[in-house]
Amino acid sequence: MVAMTTSFSLAVVAGDGIGPEVTSQALKVLDVVAPAHGISFSTTDYDLGARRYHATGETLPDSVLEEIRGHDAILLGAVGDPSVPSGVLERGLLLKLRFALDHYVNLRPSKLYPGVTTPLGDNITGRGDIDFVVVREGTEGPYVGNGGAIRVGTPHELATEVSINTAFGVERVVRDAFARAQARPRKKLTLVHKNNVLVHAGHLWTRTVDAVATEFPDVTVDYLHVDAATIFLVTDPSRFDVIVTDNLFGDILTDLAAAITGGIGLAASGNVNPDRTSPSMFEPVHGSAPDIAGQSKADPTAAILSGGMLLEHLGFPEAAAQITAAVEADITGRSSAPRSTEEVGEAIASLVSDRLSAGG
Amino acid sequence: MVAMTTSFSLAVVAGDGIGPEVTSQALKVLDVVAPAHGISFSTTDYDLGARRYHATGETLPDSVLEEIRGHDAILLGAVGDPSVPSGVLERGLLLKLRFALDHYVNLRPSKLYPGVTTPLGDNITGRGDIDFVVVREGTEGPYVGNGGAIRVGTPHELATEVSINTAFGVERVVRDAFARAQARPRKKLTLVHKNNVLVHAGHLWTRTVDAVATEFPDVTVDYLHVDAATIFLVTDPSRFDVIVTDNLFGDILTDLAAAITGGIGLAASGNVNPDRTSPSMFEPVHGSAPDIAGQSKADPTAAILSGGMLLEHLGFPEAAAQITAAVEADITGRSSAPRSTEEVGEAIASLVSDRLSAGG
Ligand SMILES: CC(C)[C@H](C(=O)O)[C@@H](O)C(=O)O
Ligand SMILES: CC(C)[C@H](C(=O)O)[C@@H](O)C(=O)O
Numbered sequence: 001m002v003a004m005t006t007s008f009s010l011a012v013v014a015g016d017g018i019g020p021e022v023t024s025q026a027l028k029v030l031d032v033v034a035p036a037h038g039i040s041f042s043t044t045d046y047d048l049g050a051r052r053y054h055a056t057g058e059t060l061p062d063s064v065l066e067e068i069r070g071h072d073a074i075l076l077g078a079v080g081d082p083s084v085p086s087g088v089l090e091r092g093l094l095l096k097l098r099f100a101l102d103h104y105v106n107l108r109p110s111k112l113y114p115g116v117t118t119p120l121g122d123n124i125t126g127r128g129d130i131d132f133v134v135v136r137e138g139t140e141g142p143y144v145g146n147g148g149a150i151r152v153g154t155p156h157e158l159a160t161e162v163s164i165n166t167a168f169g170v171e172r173v174v175r176d177a178f179a180r181a182q183a184r185p186r187k188k189l190t191l192v193h194k195n196n197v198l199v200h201a202g203h204l205w206t207r208t209v210d211a212v213a214t215e216f217p218d219v220t221v222d223y224l225h226v227d228a229a230t231i232f233l234v235t236d237p238s239r240f241d242v243i244v245t246d247n248l249f250g251d252i253l254t255d256l257a258a259a260i261t262g263g264i265g266l267a268a269s270g271n272v273n274p275d276r277t278s279p280s281m282f283e284p285v286h287g288s289a290p291d292i293a294g295q296s297k298a299d300p301t302a303a304i305l306s307g308g309m310l311l312e313h314l315g316f317p318e319a320a321a322q323i324t325a326a327v328e329a330d331i332t333g334r335s336s337a338p339r340s341t342e343e344v345g346e347a348i349a350s351l352v353s354d355r356l357s358a359g360g
Numbered sequence: 361m362v363a364m365t366t367s368f369s370l371a372v373v374a375g376d377g378i379g380p381e382v383t384s385q386a387l388k389v390l391d392v393v394a395p396a397h398g399i400s401f402s403t404t405d406y407d408l409g410a411r412r413y414h415a416t417g418e419t420l421p422d423s424v425l426e427e428i429r430g431h432d433a434i435l436l437g438a439v440g441d442p443s444v445p446s447g448v449l450e451r452g453l454l455l456k457l458r459f460a461l462d463h464y465v466n467l468r469p470s471k472l473y474p475g476v477t478t479p480l481g482d483n484i485t486g487r488g489d490i491d492f493v494v495v496r497e498g499t500e501g502p503y504v505g506n507g508g509a510i511r512v513g514t515p516h517e518l519a520t521e522v523s524i525n526t527a528f529g530v531e532r533v534v535r536d537a538f539a540r541a542q543a544r545p546r547k548k549l550t551l552v553h554k555n556n557v558l559v560h561a562g563h564l565w566t567r568t569v570d571a572v573a574t575e576f577p578d579v580t581v582d583y584l585h586v587d588a589a590t591i592f593l594v595t596d597p598s599r600f601d602v603i604v605t606d607n608l609f610g611d612i613l614t615d616l617a618a619a620i621t622g623g624i625g626l627a628a629s630g631n632v633n634p635d636r637t638s639p640s641m642f643e644p645v646h647g648s649a650p651d652i653a654g655q656s657k658a659d660p661t662a663a664i665l666s667g668g669m670l671l672e673h674l675g676f677p678e679a680a681a682q683i684t685a686a687v688e689a690d691i692t693g694r695s696s697a698p699r700s701t702e703e704v705g706e707a708i709a710s711l712v713s714d715r716l717s718a719g720g
Contacts, residue, residue, distance in 0.1 A: 079558075087559040088565070095557070119594045121481035142502075142523070142558060149560040153567070157527035159560040163502070167517035193609070197455070198438075198502060199447035200509040200519040205512070206446070227615035234479045234594060234619050248554070252612060255587035257595050 007040045007089035010316060011071040011279065015096075016049040016089075017288025018298035020076025020293030020343075024069075025345025026075060026299035026307040027324060032349045033311070042257050043073065045306040048093055050081035059092030065100055073310050074101075074281035077303065078288035093143060099276040100128045103271035104169065105176050106136035106247070107309065108285065109255040112237075116262035130261055130266045134243045135177035136250025138271055140169040141201075143247040163248075165201040170208045176274055178216040188241035189213075190222040192229045192249055206248070221293050230256060258285050265299035266331070268306040272313060282306040296340040301327055305349055326351035361665045366675060367400045371431040371639065373457075375447075376409040377453045377648025377682075378658035378701075379437025385660035385705025386435060386667040389683060391669070392709045395676035397679045404431065408453055410441035411650075419452030425460055433670050434461075437663065438648035451505060458498050459535045462531065463631035463636040465536050466496035466607070466616040467669065468645060472597075475692040476622035484596030490621055494603045496610025498631055500529040501561075503607040525606075526560040536634055537604035538576040548572075548601035550582040552609055558621035565606070588615060618645050625659030626691070628666040632673060640673050642666040656700040661687055664708055686711035 004334065012027070014020035027043065034040055046064060053059055068074060074097070098106070112118055112130035119128055138161075146160035174191075181189040188277045191209045195202025213221050224232065226249045232239055233256050245253060258267035267285035284302030290299055308323035330348050339347070372387070374380035387403065394400055406424060413419055428434060434457070439449050458466070472478055472490035480487055500523075507521035534551075542548040551569045555562025566583065573581050584592065588610045592599055593616050605613060618627035627645035644662030652658055668683035690708050699707070 054468075086556045086562070091559065117483060118482050120479055123477060124479050126516060137660040142521075145559075147523070147558070147560045149564065151562075155531075156526050157564055159525045159564040161502075161523040162557045163507070163521040163523075165519045165521075166514050167511075172516075194611070196446045196450040197608075198507070198517075198521045199451065199505075200507045201521045204509065204512075204517055204519040216681040227611050230590065230612055230625070231619040234616065236621075248557075249558075251554075251587050252590055256590040256594065256616070259591040263595075264591070325468075326642070329503045 005038050005040050006298065007042060008072040009042050009070075010043045011046055011068040011074045013046045013048050013074060013076045013079070016051070016081045016286060017078055017290040017293040018056055019049070019079065019288055021293075021341045022284060022300040023075060023077035023307045025341060026262060027301040029349050029352060030311070032352050033319050033322055033356070037316050039319070042259040043306050048296070049079045049089060050084050053084055053089060058091060058255045059146040060096050068097070069101065071279050073279050073314060075307065075310060076281055076283035078284065078286060080288045081290055088239070095143060097143070097281060099282065100270050102270075102273050102275075103138045103281060104173050105270075105272040105274055106138040106250060107133060107270040107272055108136060108250070108257065108267065109133040110254070110257040110261045110267065113328050115334065116266070120234060120237070120260055125236050127175055127279045129238040132237070132240035132243060132257070133180065134245065134248050134250055134254050134257060135180060136245055136254060137169065137173045137247045140164050140166065141247030142160060145302055163198070163201055164202050165246075167204065167208065167248040170205055171212065174205075174208050174212050177242050178212055178219055179279045181219045182216050186241040187218055188220045188222065189226055189344055190229075190240055190243045192224050192226050192243055192245040192253060194249075199359050201246070209244070226252070229253060233257060234259060240255060254285060262331075264302065266301050266305070268302050270306070270313060272311040280310075282310040282313070285287045287312065296342060297338075298341050300345045301331070301343050303352035304345065316335055322352055322355050326355060363397050367402060367624045368431070368432040368539050370401050370403045370599065371406055371428040371434045372403045373406045373408050373436045373439070375437040375439040375648060376411070376441045377438055377650040379409070379439065381656065381658050381701045382644060382660040382663035383435060383437035385701060386663040387541055388705050389664045389709050389712060390671070393679050393682055394714050395715070397676050399676065399679070409439045409449060410444050412445055413449060419449060420456050425456070428457070429461065429638055431639050433639050433674060435667065435670060436641055436643035438644065438646060440648045441650055446643060455503060458631050459460055461631075461641065463498045463641060465630075465632040465634055466498035466532055466609070466610060467493060467630040468496060468617065468627065469493040470614070470617040470621045471626065472621045472689050473691045475694065478622060479599070480620055485596050489598040490601060491602035492597070492617070493540065493541060494610055494614050495533060495566055496530065496604065496605055496614060496618060497533045497695050498694075500524050500526065503609030507709070511629060519645050521686045523558070523561055523608075525564050527564065527568065530565055531572065531592070534565075534568050534572050534604055537602055538572055538579055541579045541602040542576050544601055545577055546601040548580045548582065550584055550600055550603045551590075552584050552586050552603055552613065553606040554586050554609070556585060561606070565658070569604070586612070589613060592602060593620060597660075614645060620690075626665070628662050630669040630673060639717060640670075642670040642673070656702060657698075657702050658663040660701050660705045661691070661708070664705065672678055681711055682715050686715060
């Protein structure tokens, strides 16, 4: 019997700080799971981030962006370093990728695995049932970079930031979120915004959710102001199933969501283009953590789970589930003894291969 | 001996839902503490909120605003009702007051009192030492109402929200926050923003903090992105002393801060004009909670503490401290048995008067 292998090209942007360390563990786990599903990966490394910026002044040259665009998916570690002025790599590299590749669904699942330490106390309702996903809009809102400043550095400086929201942009992410809610057992969608203050954008979001809801009659719809949503995330997080929200609110809510489910060391994300007109990008929610870089202290779990999301996006939900199950088994069995980045990666990789041999 | 009495005029906007219930308890406590400090209050009630809006279509007529402006301070309960379209009372009444009266310091203290239930678990570092204040800018940012929409209701709708930030506006609130940090034992100031994405506004805030810091050499300065700040609020809240932040980030952080310190039933706030060119306004952070209105279930503690902040602002820090101490005693002694709004108000009022007679 001749097994067919589907080959996928991955653009790998390992980035700065702990980025390369966690990315290599994610690739290791992908390589373990891939053959069992008839997949192989070819990778191209892109040297982007603080080092390149310091050496050449470049963040993401257009030619590199076009090369990356030719891949099937992108795996990103983390970018950023205190030596680079704030905003340069974020706007010039990370957000440029998200915007240029039209990653309008920024997907961030949060699940509290058994055995994981959470800052929430035992008195929290349904603490054990925290399992939701934030569908964060990725190409609009205050992230568009549509602001400016005049008279900079004088007492008459004026700086603006403009949040841009279009019916087109809001509707496509809302529709995606409804479809995800529909596919989940609880079928519940919560819109988070601040429509009592940001009335123009807020009413567009609210009206869009109301309109799209008619196409998904079995999805329950809820609305929360962003400030109230942060309260519920710490007092009643199991009320959430799918949250759909704006780019900035999503940024804030997902860090808080990560914090209550074991920290950003465990939080994975996908910058997804559901139309598949360009490669989607998968990355841990955490940053480059320069303070612990090169010390093999970083937890690669979030990067590994991001690799799982990549597999799911490419059409291999079973392979993705094997990674998630291995991570869950590893997390649940964790002792308090510190392990190196490689040890965690190795442990998860071997849990994956145990599963593969047991299964087949 | 003839005691001198200073008389202050209060504009009282009890508002909607539980607003009137909690406000009357706050006034009761103010009336108990006032005579001992040679203060008396005259109050004018302003019928503003959902009822008036439905009856007359008015939110805050200019003539009423001008009358309110003539008072020494404003005590506000809560405004808002689901029967009023989202944004109408917020923009037309609450934010109109804050903006028209130039309440540029929105002051929100958070303290975890002993005995108060918090959603945070025992594993949180310094959980017992949570005691910080958020200095939220109150007259700029995305709250200015400077946005709009075109082609509303069509597939080509475009909605914008513009965040306005001026050197003048940022500097005055930053200076106020530094002065508060300087006066506190720990002397620490944390700027919260998102200067890696909202680069224009973010850099104005960052540069302003750096510049004003030179005038306060004994204040330690820290910076956090807003997403990271939400993580620390649940994993290491005792790291915060004074937080200075933008109007929208302050809205979000203070609800979360309230949640971790016992809930919005305890969170007080002041909308302060430190230049005293117009009356400052004191209000609980919570909303009108129409679901429990009229049932005497609302906790008036936040409203009572807001009354304490009002006294502090008018120049009576000892009177304010007596209220805070009475609240602390009441909270610490609370059993789980439910009490009515009046019972809580009565208990705190009598703890205040015990203190006054003990003190002489
Ligand atoms: C690094 C930064 C630009 C980014 C964001 O704000 O989206 C990060 O916080 C994230 O959540 O992925
Ligand atoms: C009611 C609303 C306009 C208000 C705000 O966003 O400021 C409230 O949430 C608050 O925090 O006082």
